[in-house]
Amino acid sequence: MRRxxxxxxGRKVRDxxxxxxxxxxxxxxxxxxxxxxxxxxxxxxLPGALDAQNGDDEEDLVVRGLSFTGNRAIDDYTxxxxxxxxxxxxxxRAIPFRWLGFLGEKKYFDEREFRxxxxxxxxxxxxSGYVGVQVDTTVRRSDNSVSxxxxxxxxxxxxxxxxxxxxxxxxxSQRRLLGRIPLQVGDPFNRLLIQASTDxxxxxxxxxxxxxxxVFRNFDEDRENLSADVRFEVDPxxxxxxxxxxxxxxxxxxxxxxxxxxxxxxxxPFSQRSLNESQLDLYRLNAFNYASVVLKDSLPESLDDxxxxxxxxxxxxxxxxVRLGAGYGTIDCxxxxxxxxxxxxxxxxxxxxxxxxxxxxxxxxxxTAGFEESVCPGLRREDSRFLKLNYNVSVAFREPFLFxxxxxxxxxxxxxxxxxxxxxxxxxxxxxxxxxxxxxxRVPITVTYALMFDRTEADPATFCTFLDVCDLQSTDIFxxxxxxxxxxxxxxxxxxxSPLDPTRGTLLRFDxxxxxxxxxxxxxxxxxxxxxxxxxxxxxxxxxxxxWRVRLGGVTGPTIQxxxxxxxxxxxxxxxxxxxANSVRGFSQNELxxxxxxxxxxxxxxxxxxxxxxxxxxxxxxxxxxxxAALFASVEYRFPLTRRLSGAIFVxxxxxxxxxxxxxxxxxRVTPGAGMRxxxxxxxIRLDIGFNPYEPQASPLFEVRESPxxxxxxxxxxDDFVPRxxxxxxxxxxxxxxxxx
Numbered sequence: 043m044r045r046x047x048x049x050x051x052g053r054k055v056r057d058x059x060x061x062x063x064x065x066x067x068x069x070x071x072x073x074x075x076x077x078x079x080x081x082x083x084x085x086x087x088l089p090g091a092l093d094a095q096n097g098d099d100e101e102d103l104v105v106r107g108l109s110f111t112g113n114r115a116i117d118d119y120t121x122x123x124x125x126x127x128x129x130x131x132x133x134x135r136a137i138p139f140r141w142l143g144f145l146g147e148k149k150y151f152d153e154r155e156f157r158x159x160x161x162x163x164x165x166x167x168x169x170s171g172y173v174g175v176q177v178d179t180t181v182r183r184s185d186n187s188v189s190x191x192x193x194x195x196x197x198x199x200x201x202x203x204x205x206x207x208x209x210x211x212x213x214x215s216q217r218r219l220l221g222r223i224p225l226q227v228g229d230p231f232n233r234l235l236i237q238a239s240t241d242x243x244x245x246x247x248x249x250x251x252x253x254x255x256x257v258f259r260n261f262d263e264d265r266e267n268l269s270a271d272v273r274f275e276v277d278p279x280x281x282x283x284x285x286x287x288x289x290x291x292x293x294x295x296x297x298x299x300x301x302x303x304x305x306x307x308x309x310x311p312f313s314q315r316s317l318n319e320s321q322l323d324l325y326r327l328n329a330f331n332y333a334s335v336v337l338k339d340s341l342p343e344s345l346d347d348x349x350x351x352x353x354x355x356x357x358x359x360x361x362x363x364v365r366l367g368a369g370y371g372t373i374d375c376x377x378x379x380x381x382x383x384x385x386x387x388x389x390x391x392x393x394x395x396x397x398x399x400x401x402x403x404x405x406x407x408x409x410t411a412g413f414e415e416s417v418c419p420g421l422r423r424e425d426s427r428f429l430k431l432n433y434n435v436s437v438a439f440r441e442p443f444l445f446x447x448x449x450x451x452x453x454x455x456x457x458x459x460x461x462x463x464x465x466x467x468x469x470x471x472x473x474x475x476x477x478x479x480x481x482x483x484r485v486p487i488t489v490t491y492a493l494m495f496d497r498t499e500a501d502p503a504t505f506c507t508f509l510d511v512c513d514l515q516s517t518d519i520f521x522x523x524x525x526x527x528x529x530x531x532x533x534x535x536x537x538x539x540s541p542l543d544p545t546r547g548t549l550l551r552f553d554x555x556x557x558x559x560x561x562x563x564x565x566x567x568x569x570x571x572x573x574x575x576x577x578x579x580x581x582x583x584x585x586x587x588x589x590w591r592v593r594l595g596g597v598t599g600p601t602i603q604x605x606x607x608x609x610x611x612x613x614x615x616x617x618x619x620x621x622x623a624n625s626v627r628g629f630s631q632n633e634l635x636x637x638x639x640x641x642x643x644x645x646x647x648x649x650x651x652x653x654x655x656x657x658x659x660x661x662x663x664x665x666x667x668x669x670x671a672a673l674f675a676s677v678e679y680r681f682p683l684t685r686r687l688s689g690a691i692f693v694x695x696x697x698x699x700x701x702x703x704x705x706x707x708x709x710x711r712v713t714p715g716a717g718m719r720x721x722x723x724x725x726x727i728r729l730d731i732g733f734n735p736y737e738p739q740a741s742p743l744f745e746v747r748e749s750p751x752x753x754x755x756x757x758x759x760x761d762d763f764v765p766r767x768x769x770x771x772x773x774x775x776x777x778x779x780x781x782x783x
Contacts, residue, residue, distance in 0.1 A: 103150060132146060170230060172230065207273075208275050222246065224239060252279055255277065284351075286308065290355050305320045320335045361384065375413055377402070379399040383395045391443070392439065406429055428461045434460070458470055466500040468496060468498045493527055503638040504638055572596055577591040586681040587680045589680070597616055598610070617667075619635065626694040634698055634711060636698065670700055686720060688726075690716065692730070692782070717731060742762060744756040
């Protein structure tokens with residue numbers, strides 16, 4: 043046995059070796075078991091070692107197909123990225139697109155690299171423990187195209203029969219270390235996982251105060267019996283404490299500001315995890331383009347050196363930032379946003395930020411240009427009262443260190459107009475104070491107090507249905523500006539790898555909001571609302587993603603007396619609405635759940651076979667009235683089509699309930715669908731098509747009439763209204779940016 047210091051390895055081999063068969067075009071190949079590192083270097087870094095024996099005048103062949111069969115231990119994606127030969131894009135190989143000749147990216151066949159690819163695959167397998175792997179190839183040529191196939195016979199791998207860690211028992215138990223490493227007894231003898239296990243053991247020691255810990259690998263390999271014994275020997279080195287923290291690269295930001303961000307202090311035991319968290323916190327401050335927190339000396343000055351120096355290097359970002367953006371959505375029409383940020387506002391890392399967002403440009407009053415009839419057809423069915431310009435303007439001051447480094451606060455003043463499609467229009471102005479506390483498990487908790495003056499305009503039929511307030515003059519009491527005093531608590535645990543296009547990880551949100559007269563809220567602005575949202579994303583292979591999401595919520599309000607009877611009132615903007623691009627995609631925006639419908643014009647009606655029939659030009663307005671409870675669930679599978687284009691299939695389920703509605707609320711609605719995503723710098727541009735297999739929902743139908751005392755009031759017609767639709771009307775199209783969840 044031979045031991046190599048500094049992460050080396052030793053081995054005993056009882057395989058006399060085998061001769062090399064360089065046959066490439068057909069037949070199984072077997073390469074002598076030379077060390078994987080030598081083969082890997084010669085194959086990957088010396089591609090010219092095998093000169094092409096083909097003439098340069100050979101016609102270029104386009105790769106129209108590339109496949110692998112027989113591989114179980116290593117997936118197709120890993121094999122594809124390990125070889126030089128690559129497949130042409132979807133449009134360059136699929137019939138009839140490839141006949142056009144100019145669509146898609148073409149990849150050409152190089153026989154020299156193709157022969158080397160056989161060695162590359164063999165090297166990768168043998169480094170993974172499959173020393174007896176054999177690779178055969180099939181080449182099918184037709185005209186100027188070629189289809190390639192690698193047929194792999196993996197054979198039996200060398201398996202680990204014994205695994206141990208020595209030299210670290212006084213610091214961390216062997217059982218705990220063996221439970222953390224990615225290599226276990228019975229696994230294939232994978233050299234890559236051995237290196238990963240070495241790094242895991244070293245990291246565990248460095249997080250416990252041993253910055254100079256080294257791990258040495260030893261193994262006995264028996265190829266005749268396909269077994270290997272692996273042992274890791276640990277040299278922990280001296281236990282160290284942080285003596286000095288040096289900060290370089292800062293100009294505008296004082297050293298004390300940076301020190302407040304760091305989770306390491308002089309005199310504390312060294313921890314690599316604390317250094318990594320400090321680096322992440324520096325980036326979260328949004329003040330630095332570059333930040334690094336590392337150990338200054340890679341080697342100790344002496345064997346018993348117990349003091350170390352931490353080096354913090356930063357590159358400051360601009361003190362002033364201006365950001366502009368624009369976009370388009372089927373419900374928002376054209377939209378734009380901008381922000382102006384002043385960093386280090388008061389010299390202690392505070393931030394002053396001005397934000398503005400405007401949407402429905404070209405369709406909303408006063409910036410209307412008739413776009414709802416052309417480029418923004420999604421707004422064609424919007425209530426004219428709600429078809430106004432949406433905006434949000436805010437000025438926010440952020441203090442990153444309210445009491446300590448884990449607590450921050452934001453004070454903001456806001457003015458906004460927000461409309462929910464065909465449901466309500468809300469205008470508000472006021473301010474809020476939010477305090478965020480980072481917990482030890484890196485889950486922030488935010489407590490917010492908001493004082494706003496707002497008004498909400500909804501369809502009068504909503505109030506007539508649920509509150510029995512049916513004359514239009516009385517419904518004006520709901521549209522007056524009123525005081526809203528609200529306290530909320532929010533928890534967010536984000537472990538996803540991207541906010542716009544997550545491919546792995548989980549996201550959990552929980553939010554509770556309360557407004558009541560005890561904290562100064564108006565009578566018609568009282569409620570208690572809770573929402574729970576969880577999403578999980580999983581890689582399938584290397585390029586596909588399986589995601590699922592569950593969202594549920596409930597809201598309740600006080601009982602108030604409006605028309606002689608006591609009724610439970612919940613502000614329309616706090617009710618739940620379902621359907622749309624980010625909900626149940628088989629329904630149009632907000633059309634899942636309770637609905638009310640109103641005759642836009644009073645026209646002649648006919649009674650035919652006991653049913654009420656309306657004149658052909660009768661206009662019936664549909665308004666979602668929302669509910670006080672909601673449940674949504676979705677599963678989605680995304681898969682690549684080309685380099686930038688991916689497809690998706692999904693199934694959404696959900697329902698919006700109203701527990702005070704006397705009508706029977708239908709059960710969950712399940713709608714399947716499919717879509718496409720186009721990668722862009724602002725996130726995936728998404729087109730989804732949902733299919734609704736259910737018949738249209740019956741809803742109360744109202745008509746505006748004049749009472750004898752000349753007061754306009756809503757009168758409910760005796761029969762509920764059920765719209766008609768054909769087969770194509772079962773499909774719903776949604777266009778947006780970013781994934782659905």
